[in-house]
Amino acid sequence: MIVGCPKEIKNEEYRVGMTPNGVKDFVAAGHTVIVEAGAGVGSGFSDKEYKAAGATLAPVKDVFAKADMIYKVKEPLPEEWPMFKPGQILYTYLHLAAAYAKDLTKGMLKADIRGIAFETVELANGAHPLLFPMSEVAGKLAIQAGATHLQKNNGGRGVLLGGVTGVPKAKVVVIGGGAVGTNAAKVAVGMGARVVMMDNKAERLTYLDDVFGGAVETVLSTSAAIAEQITDADIVVGGVLLPGGAQAPHLIKKSMLKTMMPGSVIVDVAIDQGGCFETSKPTTHTDPTYVVDGVIHYCVANMPGAVARTSTMALAGATLPQGLAIANKGFEQAVKDDASLALGVNVYRGKLTNAATAEAHKMKYTPLDKVLA
Numbered sequence: 476m477i478v479g480c481p482k483e484i485k486n487e488e489y490r491v492g493m494t495p496n497g498v499k500d501f502v503a504a505g506h507t508v509i510v511e512a513g514a515g516v517g518s519g520f521s522d523k524e525y526k527a528a529g530a531t532l533a534p535v536k537d538v539f540a541k542a543d544m545i546y547k548v549k550e551p552l553p554e555e556w557p558m559f560k561p562g563q564i565l566y567t568y569l570h571l572a573a574a575y576a577k578d579l580t581k582g583m584l585k586a587d588i589r590g591i592a593f594e595t596v597e598l599a600n601g602a603h604p605l606l607f608p609m610s611e612v613a614g615k616l617a618i619q620a621g622a623t624h625l626q627k628n629n630g631g632r633g634v635l636l637g638g639v640t641g642v643p644k645a646k647v648v649v650i651g652g653g654a655v656g657t658n659a660a661k662v663a664v665g666m667g668a669r670v671v672m673m674d675n676k677a678e679r680l681t682y683l684d685d686v687f688g689g690a691v692e693t694v695l696s697t698s699a700a701i702a703e704q705i706t707d708a709d710i711v712v713g714g715v716l717l718p719g720g721a722q723a724p725h726l727i728k729k730s731m732l733k734t735m736m737p738g739s740v741i742v743d744v745a746i747d748q749g750g751c752f753e754t755s756k757p758t759t760h761t762d763p764t765y766v767v768d769g770v771i772h773y774c775v776a777n778m779p780g781a782v783a784r785t786s787t788m789a790l791a792g793a794t795l796p797q798g799l800a801i802a803n804k805g806f807e808q809a810v811k812d813d814a815s816l817a818l819g820v821n822v823y824r825g826k827l828t829n830a831a832t833a834e835a836h837k838m839k840y841t842p843l844d845k846v847l848a
Contacts, residue, residue: 476802477507479542481535482514485549487760489517489783492546492567494791495528497798502529506802509542511535518787539563544806546798548790549777550579559586562824564806566798568593568609571821571832572722573749575757580836583822589806593794594747595829596819603716604815605797607654608789610744612779614658614714617742618647618666620773621710624740624764630771632738634709637667644669645709650696650726650751652679655714655744657686663710664690671704701726706734711741713751721831725753729767737769746774749835807847817843 478501480493491514493501498508510530512522522532539545539558547567551559559565569592571580583590593605603610618636625645627633638644647663649656652674663670664687672687673696674680680693694700705711705727715723723745732754745751746758754767757776764773779786797816801809810817821829826841833840 476543476805477509477541478544478546478798478802479538480508480510480514480530480546481538481555482511483517483548483780484552484555485777485780488549488777488780490548490780490787490790491515491518491520491783492548492791492794494518494787495520495524495530497791497795498525498528498530500795500799501802504799504803507531509533509538511538515787518783520787544798544801546794548787549780550576551582553578553582556582556586559588561587563588564801565590566593566794566801567591568747569821570594570747571829572835573747574722574835575749577836580822580827580832580838584825584827587825588822589820589824590822591801591810591816591819592821592829593819595821596797596815598815605790605793605819606716608793609779609786610654610714610716611658612782612786612789613744614655614712615662616778616781617655617659617712617714617744618662618668618710620763620775620778621647621712621740621742622666624771624773625709625738627738630738630764630766631740632709632736636663636709646671646707647710647712648673648704648708649712649714650701651712651714651716651745652676652683653714653716655716656712657683659712659714659744660687660691668710671708673701673704696726698726702731702734705731707736709736709739711735711739713741713743713745713755715745715751716748717831722749722835723751725751727752727754729753732768732770735768735770738771740771740773743772743774744778746776750774810843811847823847
């Protein structure tokens, strides 16, 4: 199989789908890898390293024209859609169920491709192996971003997370006790903040109590409890993920912002899935924040791109085994052999095969087993 790795073109997205070590593995398995010239520079990987690993360097049009599978990080932007070939395989993050992704969904269907979304690959135990590494990164970055924008010079309340002698610590509320929330809490606790973790599963809160050894407060997540906890919060982190890549629920309504302290910060890590705050809308690293009712919103849709070296190494390592399986077996056989990978198939030759996306956009859903038959 010919595997193509283009340079990411999303705003300040420095990650790359495949590292030189990944190239070596594909080449060793008998495949051809074409990498767009300069694709890895933002992550610290030179063209020379890719060539030494066995890749061919080419312009982006040649990457799309020659490759059987396009190996990316982020969803294709409109200028990339016309470059797809019918039947081509796309292996990347898509987040099609987000409200703002309807045009992307239509674009992927029109392109007549076979698309696997990293975020909906799901193991039998509910884990998301291709999403987890970026959830770790985004969770930790959420606190860095929140603390930065909490500074007065950035429009925030002017509060130090860990406080100082005689001055209270900042309060950080983390909504969602999964990978994002757990990693956000780790950093917030490490910086000395008072941390409240919220989740709608009591057993998860019990686990978090044990893991953090009393260093965090745990509160069962209900609408009333969220409304109460955010009133004196300096930073609120939203890290809620629904199964199947469904649109994130709006846990903080616009009306609730008026109860929050002016200059407080909300960081919506769930923005890729539409955001878990009603007032959330995607932002960029160039222009990361906006203010609604005195509350600073940080809703960057590709947060891990800011730490591209770490993110690329983590993501490329996680996606490599199943990427190789697709190349070795072919798309159809690979998804038939791996139920978790089959759940990642969002579009197949003009058919929408992800139920959550179909429901979100009121579009026709076709089960994957039906199209494969």
